[in-house]
Amino acid sequence: MNGGTNVKFDGHARTPECRAGPVSAAEKKRGSRGSAFLHFAPTVAKAGEALGKGGFILVYDGDAREGEADIMFHAKFASPEKIERLRKDAGGLICLAIGAERAQRLGLPFLTEVLRKAGLERITVKRTAYGDEPAFSLQINHKNVYTGIPDADRALTIREMEKTQSREAFERDFYAPGHVFLLIGRGLEKRKGHTELSLELARIAGLGDAMVMCEMLGKGKALAKKDAMDYAEKNGFPFIEGREIWQKRK
Known part of the structure; x- marks a missing residue:
């Protein structure tokens, strides 16, 4: 990427194309975003750019982990249409991932902690079949929804949660149990699940931790990797593998 500058290649050297007139604010913004991706692999850069524009991306965690592809977008762009697409095209749980620091500020626990404190230690999973501690926290609704399950309700809950930064605001505006499943990231150094991968991509894109x-589901099981790649290509969505995010620096 070239930060919004048109570049010509003459076979020997790359030189900026001269252009008259001042650079607009929009061009400066595009250039700033583009330059932020210069040190990242092309797949990571494409995913970051798509997220910044409110687009969808697909993230495959890896063959040695869940072996699943998740379709994702940044929470500030949540809309009924986007939630409908997740529901119809993907079919799994619709979740909202936030960072550990924000979760601590809001007083959000991991669901495993809640179960242990309730005396349900015997049914509380310590490690999943693929080796990680679960990322699940509470299930929430915004107080301005009715049942919380329609696409418009979940989109509202997600958009409002994306803006929520304090425990006071969280307790004022939300209730549990609800219909949006919260996930808490532990950081890629501790866990390499979809939760952490998504939050790292948001960070790279200069977006908040939401x-x-x-x-993505197939017939009776997770959608096959090839089918997920075909879906991404057909719809023009970036497809990225977990290892490309861990090894994001060129």
């Missing part, structure tokens, strides 16, 4: 995701 990512919406849904597992």
Whole structure:
């Protein structure tokens, strides 16, 4: 990427194309975003750019982990249409991932902690089949929804949660149990799940720590990797593998 500058290649050197007139604010913004991706692999850059424009991306965690592709977008762009697409095209749980620091500020626990404190230690999973501690926290609704399950209700809950930064605001505006599943990231150094991968992509894109995701399902099981790649190509969505995010620096 060239930060919004048109570049010509003459076979020997790359030189900026001269252009008259001042650079607009929009061009400066595009250039700033583009330059932020210069040190990242092309797949990571494409995913970051798509997220910044409110687009969808697909993230495949890896063959040695869940072996699943999740379709994702940034929470500030949540809309009924986007939630409908997750519901119809993906079919898994619709979740909202936030960072550990924000979760601590809001007083959000992991669901496993809630279960242990309730005396349900015997049914509380310590490690999943793929080796990680679960990222699940509470399930919430915004107080301005009715049942919380329609696409418009979940979109509202997600958009409002994306803006929520304090415990006071969280307790004032939300209630549990609800219909948006919260996930808390632990950081890629501790866990390499879809939760952490999505939050790292949001960080790279210069966005806040709030990512919406849904597992893509096939017939009776997770959607095959090739089918997920075909879906991404057909719809023009970036497809990225977990290892490309861990090894994001060129």
